[in-house]
Amino acid sequence: MGKLLSIRELKIDIPKEARILADKMLKDLESSKRPVLEAVKTSLDNSLYNSKVGYLTPGDKVVRTELNVSSVQKLARVVFVLEILLNNLEKGAVNTKRELYYMCKGLIKGNPRLKPLDFDDQPESDAIIDFIGDMLEVYREELNCFANDRGGQTYSQQLIVTETLADGDKAVVDLSTLGTSPFQPKNKPQSLKLRAKKKIDFCLIVESEGTANTLVTMGFTKRNNCIVMGAQGVPSNGVRGWSKLIQDELDVPMYFFGDLDAYTLQNIYRTLKAGSAASLIRNADFSAPNVKFLGVLPEDVKKYDLPHYKVKESDPAEARALKKAKDALENDPFFLDKKNKNLADILRWLIKEKVRCEQQSFFSVDPNDPIKTEKLILEKIKRGSYV
Amino acid sequence: MSKITKSSTAEYFAKNLQQVGFSSPLKAVLTTLKEAVDNSLDACESAGILPDLLVEISKVGAGSTKNTDLIRIVVEDNGPGIEGEDLAKVYGEYLASSKFGRGQCSRGQQGIGISAATTWAQMTNARGVSVISKTKKMRKAISAQVDVDIKSNTGVLKNKETLDWDREHGTRVEFVLDGRIQLNGDGGLLTYIEGTILVNPHMTITYKLTDGDFITVTRVSTDVPRVPEASLPHPHTFKLGEFITHSTLFGKTTLSKFLKTGFSRISDQSISDFVKKGLPKGLLEKPLTALSEEDFKKVFQAVQNTDLMAPSTKSVLTVGEEALSKSITRLGEIDFFAVVTRKPTICDFKPVVVEVALARFKDRNQQNDSPVTLLRFANRVPLQFDKSGCAITWAIESVNWKAYGLGQPKDSLPLGPYIFAVSIVSPFIKFKNASKETIDASEELVAEIRLALIQAGQKLSRHIKKEVKEADLERKLAHIEQFGPILVEGLARIIKAPEARKKKAEEGLKKLLGRDSEAAIADLEAAESKLLEQKKREKKKGIDHGDEDEVDVISSEDLVEEASAPQGTKKTTTKKTVTTKKTTGKKS
Numbered sequence: 001m002g003k004l005l006s007i008r009e010l011k012i013d014i015p016k017e018a019r020i021l022a023d024k025m026l027k028d029l030e031s032s033k034r035p036v037l038e039a040v041k042t043s044l045d046n047s048l049y050n051s052k053v054g055y056l057t058p059g060d061k062v063v064r065t066e067l068n069v070s071s072v073q074k075l076a077r078v079v080f081v082l083e084i085l086l087n088n089l090e091k092g093a094v095n096t097k098r099e100l101y102y103m104c105k106g107l108i109k110g111n112p113r114l115k116p117l118d119f120d121d122q123p124e125s126d127a128i129i130d131f132i133g134d135m136l137e138v139y140r141e142e143l144n145c146f147a148n149d150r151g152g153q154t155y156s157q158q159l160i161v162t163e164t165l166a167d168g169d170k171a172v173v174d175l176s177t178l179g180t181s182p183f184q185p186k187n188k189p190q191s192l193k194l195r196a197k198k199k200i201d202f203c204l205i206v207e208s209e210g211t212a213n214t215l216v217t218m219g220f221t222k223r224n225n226c227i228v229m230g231a232q233g234v235p236s237n238g239v240r241g242w243s244k245l246i247q248d249e250l251d252v253p254m255y256f257f258g259d260l261d262a263y264t265l266q267n268i269y270r271t272l273k274a275g276s277a278a279s280l281i282r283n284a285d286f287s288a289p290n291v292k293f294l295g296v297l298p299e300d301v302k303k304y305d306l307p308h309y310k311v312k313e314s315d316p317a318e319a320r321a322l323k324k325a326k327d328a329l330e331n332d333p334f335f336l337d338k339k340n341k342n343l344a345d346i347l348r349w350l351i352k353e354k355v356r357c358e359q360q361s362f363f364s365v366d367p368n369d370p371i372k373t374e375k376l377i378l379e380k381i382k383r384g385s386y387v
Numbered sequence: 388m389s390k391i392t393k394s395s396t397a398e399y400f401a402k403n404l405q406q407v408g409f410s411s412p413l414k415a416v417l418t419t420l421k422e423a424v425d426n427s428l429d430a431c432e433s434a435g436i437l438p439d440l441l442v443e444i445s446k447v448g449a450g451s452t453k454n455t456d457l458i459r460i461v462v463e464d465n466g467p468g469i470e471g472e473d474l475a476k477v478y479g480e481y482l483a484s485s486k487f488g489r490g491q492c493s494r495g496q497q498g499i500g501i502s503a504a505t506t507w508a509q510m511t512n513a514r515g516v517s518v519i520s521k522t523k524k525m526r527k528a529i530s531a532q533v534d535v536d537i538k539s540n541t542g543v544l545k546n547k548e549t550l551d552w553d554r555e556h557g558t559r560v561e562f563v564l565d566g567r568i569q570l571n572g573d574g575g576l577l578t579y580i581e582g583t584i585l586v587n588p589h590m591t592i593t594y595k596l597t598d599g600d601f602i603t604v605t606r607v608s609t610d611v612p613r614v615p616e617a618s619l620p621h622p623h624t625f626k627l628g629e630f631i632t633h634s635t636l637f638g639k640t641t642l643s644k645f646l647k648t649g650f651s652r653i654s655d656q657s658i659s660d661f662v663k664k665g666l667p668k669g670l671l672e673k674p675l676t677a678l679s680e681e682d683f684k685k686v687f688q689a690v691q692n693t694d695l696m697a698p699s700t701k702s703v704l705t706v707g708e709e710a711l712s713k714s715i716t717r718l719g720e721i722d723f724f725a726v727v728t729r730k731p732t733i734c735d736f737k738p739v740v741v742e743v744a745l746a747r748f749k750d751r752n753q754q755n756d757s758p759v760t761l762l763r764f765a766n767r768v769p770l771q772f773d774k775s776g777c778a779i780t781w782a783i784e785s786v787n788w789k790a791y792g793l794g795q796p797k798d799s800l801p802l803g804p805y806i807f808a809v810s811i812v813s814p815f816i817k818f819k820n821a822s823k824e825t826i827d828a829s830e831e832l833v834a835e836i837r838l839a840l841i842q843a844g845q846k847l848s849r850h851i852k853k854e855v856k857e858a859d860l861e862r863k864l865a866h867i868e869q870f871g872p873i874l875v876e877g878l879a880r881i882i883k884a885p886e887a888r889k890k891k892a893e894e895g896l897k898k899l900l901g902r903d904s905e906a907a908i909a910d911l912e913a914a915e916s917k918l919l920e921q922k923k924r925e926k927k928k929g930i931d932h933g934d935e936d937e938v939d940v941i942s943s944e945d946l947v948e949e950a951s952a953p954q955g956t957k958k959t960t961t962k963k964t965v966t967t968k969k970t971t972g973k974k975s
Contacts, residue, residue, distance in 0.1 A: 022881040029875065029892035032899055067896075069863040069903040076870040079877035086881065116869035 054289025151232030153182030207258030422500035427464035450565035479542020511565035528552035582769030700731030709929030725846035778828035782836035792851035
């Protein structure tokens, strides 16, 4: 089996590191010392942001897990999953997180002694896999573990993708031949190479995959030399890696178009542009710092008289989003950075006005013109109406 | 102009039976039982007799009204009995009571309830109540049927005869009426009987509900509660109209004498204080009959504006912590309980005493995630309807039970297989309605109930904490046994370590985790000794949890030894922790 294309030049030998770690743990136990595992603390209070770097990076805080009666379960699970991952690496096998969950379940079911390790649901095993990644400071992709693919559906008349398959063969996909069907980058964008048939003017990432498809159906990609991508909500690892690949290989202006609300700005756009606190050690290869926020902007609401409405503060989800927005203005290094003052201003505006405006509101500007949304987007790009 | 007619009290109630607890077939049965039992217990108490009650409720056919059954309700007591000439009054006349407005903490107050039950029976089954009664003086018992003459509000005796009765004194009533039977739940008959058992430790009761067997619950106390003497009303509880009406009872007495003898807490000093607050001095020696309404108003206002001593609390009575602690074990097998009797206090110028009993039961089929069973009492009568509006419910919901180890959704009753019993005793309980179902929630009263609940909660939490620590220790010991070997084996496989290293690591691990369980054992010991202290303190007050001597604090060495024993010892460990301490009585 051929070697998979790697995401980055990895400085450590994972199996070797893992064995050193296991040996150290065993040694500690032999001398009745408590083994300690350390992992990068993946939270906002350990996130740093430098606009020149462009994404969130880890600070120097670590989470220490020392062996005691309460943590022995977690440590036993870590060792159990680590063994499976090491075996995968050795054999060149690849699995999704979900597959690993069921593999663990199967092994545990088949051996009554392992029963106490059993996972109640997938988030439990996911947490262990993430912990191993944070502990070894490697991507979970480097542990041959991939997230389920979601989002990233891509449309273009100019883009040609070359995929290196596991057996070393190459597959070439010309996106212009797909009609209104999207190209799915799956969850291994690193194994793809991009080429443009003709100069591509911009890449538009739309929050709603449905809206991206509607634009394409109405001829957006026919009339414009561009790439249109649907993010499908909070961008998955696949979408983030894919955006990073487009940014690096094609060097085209990239715009994000989504709802005007605190959730979109913080959870969707910020993650796409600068990564997230939970993925601190992966952000370098899973964020596209060049992406601009095209809208919906507060000024658009006024300029195009967009339908918008009040946020219901009695709705717990909405109330939480507002509270999170206030929190972000105080604690999120991304929004605190001077370079992102304009984005922080939008958050402040949202908190003050307590309104929201959806991306689909563009469709209502001129009900007689089915491609009005496209016209407005192009006009905004031309005018430089983005943040 | 239409003619204005005057109707009798009986006519009024006959048309408005829903106001006094007869608003549905279900309630009709419960209310009838309640009124009969209240009367029996009150009668026994006032005669200093330890009550022996017999209750029998059965379906005897179909009811005459839609969706009802014909229900027979029998309540028999060993009370002083009722003289022949009083029977008609007691069972057939409204507002004929020995207790009305006396300011005593008796169960019944006005003399409405039992007459209303007679009316209901008469209206639905065309027959009033059948009574057998015998006093000590009577050689033979009297048996009769009592009906209410609704037009004139008088009782009518029918089929009166005498018979031999094998007891010295007592009363037996039998109602046959339309109704429906519900045993469990808030409005259930069994719930009523359990509540009555709880707050009447001196009562022995034998009951049979529908097809069930006869069940006898014997008394756990031989003290007949002494209902304290009535107290004079406190002037600050009056309104102007009441004040004037009250004065008419005193005829030509002078104002100063009326104030001093008609109310509590008014002394010569207070009278001179009234004068300072604007009572015209000239009125003091005038007879009441010579006072104008204007004068009364001035007097009333001066009295209201003067600070007076709070009323005496001597007029309330309590069940007592000791008796409650014994009585609660009559409701089922108990894991643990906490009881609190507050000192009598004043709420809204009325003497009040609050008592609380909290207990966790082993066998009541209550889910851990369903709300606790709430038993509310006013003057030792269970309140079973409309709990959401009641001062007691409000007080419980305002306490943070999570702090005491119970689950509790926001602003709701806590959860778990517990009984929460809260009893309020006061000669002047303010009910929200005439059928005595909910206690009006004044701020002062809710605060007082809350204090009692918090005290009881703290006591209860000692029991719960000990249990939590026990579970914690057990969990930790189990963790060591389960995960230790898996961890070591996994590590050894990853680095292909030889057997000797694996063995050594396993020993090291046991040593490490043994240290942790020692800490957990110490926590448990601390919790146990706190509980033991509490139990000792309570024992001095007569509250017996029935197990003090057996709370031997387990030695940590034993457990560590067990903890480090080889795989497969888990069951014995668990068993040992349970058997060494019978106090635990918890889930396995």
